[in-house]
Amino acid sequence: MKVEELVSLLYKQGVKLVEFIYVDYTGIARGKTIVLEQLASRLSDGMGITRAMPASTMRDEIVAVKGFDAIGEFRLVPDLSSLRVLPQTPWVATVMCDYQMQDGTPLEFDGRVILQKQIKRLAKLGLTAKFSYENEFSLYEKDENKRLKPYRPNICFSTESMEDVYVFLPEILEDLQRVGIEPIAYYPEAGAGQHELPVKPKEALEAADDLLRFKRVLKSVVKKHGLYATFAPKPNLDQAGNGAHLHVSLWQGEKNALYAEDDAMKLSQLGYWFVGGLLKHMPALLAFSCASLNSYERLKPSHWSSAYVAFGQDNRETCIRIPSTFASDPAQTLNIELKASDACCNPYLACSALLAAGIEGIEQQIMPTQLLDSDPALLSQTQREALGITRLPQSLTEALEALQQDELFGEMLGKIGLETYLKVKQRDVAYFSDKTPAEIAAAYRDLY
Numbered sequence: 345m346k347v348e349e350l351v352s353l354l355y356k357q358g359v360k361l362v363e364f365i366y367v368d369y370t371g372i373a374r375g376k377t378i379v380l381e382q383l384a385s386r387l388s389d390g391m392g393i394t395r396a397m398p399a400s401t402m403r404d405e406i407v408a409v410k411g412f413d414a415i416g417e418f419r420l421v422p423d424l425s426s427l428r429v430l431p432q433t434p435w436v437a438t439v440m441c442d443y444q445m446q447d448g449t450p451l452e453f454d455g456r457v458i459l460q461k462q463i464k465r466l467a468k469l470g471l472t473a474k475f476s477y478e479n480e481f482s483l484y485e486k487d488e489n490k491r492l493k494p495y496r497p498n499i500c501f502s503t504e505s506m507e508d509v510y511v512f513l514p515e516i517l518e519d520l521q522r523v524g525i526e527p528i529a530y531y532p533e534a535g536a537g538q539h540e541l542p543v544k545p546k547e548a549l550e551a552a553d554d555l556l557r558f559k560r561v562l563k564s565v566v567k568k569h570g571l572y573a574t575f576a577p578k579p580n581l582d583q584a585g586n587g588a589h590l591h592v593s594l595w596q597g598e599k600n601a602l603y604a605e606d607d608a609m610k611l612s613q614l615g616y617w618f619v620g621g622l623l624k625h626m627p628a629l630l631a632f633s634c635a636s637l638n639s640y641e642r643l644k645p646s647h648w649s650s651a652y653v654a655f656g657q658d659n660r661e662t663c664i665r666i667p668s669t670f671a672s673d674p675a676q677t678l679n680i681e682l683k684a685s686d687a688c689c690n691p692y693l694a695c696s697a698l699l700a701a702g703i704e705g706i707e708q709q710i711m712p713t714q715l716l717d718s719d720p721a722l723l724s725q726t727q728r729e730a731l732g733i734t735r736l737p738q739s740l741t742e743a744l745e746a747l748q749q750d751e752l753f754g755e756m757l758g759k760i761g762l763e764t765y766l767k768v769k770q771r772d773v774a775y776f777s778d779k780t781p782a783e784i785a786a787a788y789r790d791l792y
Contacts (some may be wrong), residue, residue, distance in 0.1 A: 346382045348584035352432050354380055359429060363438040364420045365453060365556070366544055369768045370402040371635060371690045371792070373556045374696070375441070376420065380593045390421035390444060397444070399764050400454060400792060403775065407767040409760065418451060419444045433520035433562040440553050444758050453761030455692030456549070462634060462699040462756075463548055469585055469606075469706060471594045471601055473550035474728075476543055476679075478589040479558060479687060482579050483509075483537040484572040494537030494569055494580065505532035507540060509673075512569045516541070519561045525554050531653070535584035545679075548699070552691040555588070555673040559687065575687035578641035579789035581781055583651060585642030590633065591667075592698060593679040594618065603678040607713075609657045609666050610678050617665055619655050620712040622698065622704020624651045624661055625686070630736060630752035631743040635769070637776055638762065638788040643684060645721035646671040650683040653722040654733045655712055661719045663736060684736060688792050693765075700756050744769055 345353075348401035354362075361639060362383050376391050379598035406412070412769035419767070426440035450457045466473055466646035483495035509532070518528050526544040535541050541562070546554060578585040594601040594614070604612035611619075622629065634643065645651040646658045655664035662683040666774045670677040713732035720733050728734070737743040744766055747753055755763050776784050 348452045349386060350382060350427075350680065351380060351383055353385075354429075357429065358396045358435050359437045359591075360435045361437070363436060364422055364441045365438055365480060366420055366441050366443065367556060367690050367691075367692065368398065368400055368454075369690055369765050370400070370772075371688050372402060373560070377436075380437075385554075385705075387422060387424070390419035390441065392417040392419055393462075394418075396635075399768065401768050401771050401775075405464040405499070405571070405762070405775075407771050409764045409767060411760070412764065417445055417446065419515045426550070428557065428618070430525040430733075431522045431561060432568075433531065438557075440556075445502045446635060452758040453764060455690045455696065456552075458756060458761075459552060459692040459696045459699075460681075462696045462703070465703055466699060467552055469703070470596055471698060473532055473548045473695075474545040474595065475548050476545035477551065477555045477558070477585070477614060477687075477691070478540065478591060479555075479560060479680075480533055480535075480538060480540045480585075480586040480588070481573050481687075482535060482560065482586060483539065483566060484574065484789075485570065493571060493585075494535075497536030498532065500534040501531055505539075506530075508532075510763045513567055514657070515790055516562055516565045519565055520558065520680075523554075524550075525558055525561075535586070536580055538586065545593065548695050549599050549692075551766075553697050555687065555691040561565055574789045574792060576785070576788040576792040577639045577686040578785055583642060586649075586686060587642070587649060587683065588685050588689070590682040590694060590698065591679045593683070594702075600675050600678055602629040602680065603669075605674075605676045610669050611666055611675055611756070614706055615678075615680065616711060617709050619666075619705065620701040621701040621703065621708070621732060622680075622712030623653055623663055623712050624705065624710055625701035625750060625752060626736075627737050627743065627746035628753050629697045629701055630684055631740070631747040631765075632753075633682060633685040633689055633694045634743065635694075635740070636686070636692065636788055636792075637740050637772060637784055639686050639688060640737070640743075641785065642686065643736055643738075646719055651711075651736055652733050653736060654716045654720050654731075659718075661721065662716055662728060688788065696756060697753060705754055741773055742770060744773075 420441035443451040602615040650663040654662040
């Protein structure tokens with residue numbers, strides 16, 4: 345469709361504004377808005393944005409990185425394939441953008457640009473990737489003193505908990521479908537006011553875009569019902585945490601390249617190598633998939649969220665789980681799940697890191713540690729060492745230290761990207777250094 349036809353169609357639908365959206369290293373979606381009539385003139389030139397913004401923290405502090413300051417501009421250039429009309433404000437369309445120089449050169453530090461590069465690397469192996477985020481979230485309401493409390497905390501999978509959400513769940517489902525997201529299930533989870541809403545997998549770039557749309561749509565719907573939703577990893581320190589489990593499958597055309605009928609887990613040799621790459625780089629990968637201080641309150645031993653570098657079939661205590669396939673269609677349903685993942689991440693970087701590590705595993709034929717069918721926390725240290733099982737980083741600081749030593753991810757981010765990412769995250773660590781875990785949890789609850 346020509347841009348003139350698109351503008352005319354949007355105008356007839358009542359659209360007046362178009363958002364140009366990007367995601368920074370904090371995982372926060374930001375952007376600028378233009379009137380619809382300006383869209384055609386902005387397709388190639390994009391919108392100008394100060395060079396300081398890539399170095400912004402979650403509190404809008406700007407860390408010191410050469411070239412990321414008040415001098416000069418980058419451009420936010422839209423990807424029209426990502427354009428959606430917002431259900432909650434149907435007079436606003438939103439489109440995801442890539443960072444570029446003024447001459448159109450993509451900027452290597454931008455997460456969306458990085459993910460597109462990893463997709464191309466995978467294509468050279470004759471593969472495409474499909475991703476799905478399995479989002480958990482917590483609902484809150486205000487008490488008589490205007491303080492937030494969990495919304496109707498009931499029992500995991502209970503019908504009473506379901507009925508509490510059925511009041512507005514149809515609206516959530518409908519609005520998600522309007523922006524191209526296909527929910528496949530719903531259930532209340534174990535935490536107070538906690539719920540889960542998995543969605544169908546999509547190709548990598550759109551799946552990462554969808555995580556941002558998902559959060560925005562869901563928050564908007566529940567807000568109309570007087571509620572607040574958070575995707576923070578551990579909003580209640582005494583309750584189960586919120587993951588955004590990341591599922592990936594690899595495809596050669598219509599064939600699932602991870603599937604092998606003759607394997608006990610139905611996992612192909614390529615799949616084993618992919619897992620081997622993930623486990624090799626897992627400590628540093630966590631700096632992207634579990635990218636907040638609050639993330640590490642969730643990653644505790646024997647908490648069903650993973651705390652060790654290990655993999656297993658349907659083992660919810662390992663960071664990599666191989667879900668059992670559907671008996672009716674095992675070849676189409678085999679996938680790999682990263683449990684050590686939450687929605688505080690920049691989804692483009694999390695997906696990029698997963699692909700980069702997995703691709704290295706394939707290229708170098710890295711076999712994973714021994715399959716684990718028990719809780720690694722219940723093994724002795726000697727037993728874990730014999731199996732090659734190590735503890736995941738126990739803090740964001742530890743994950744960042746692993747990232748600094750990981751050449752693969754340093755190359756993925758580029759020199760300035762790595763410097764900026766580390767400084768943004770280290771500033772968070774410094775800011776919260778004198779705060780209690782409860783204060784940190786509240787800060788992330790309110791922002792994410």
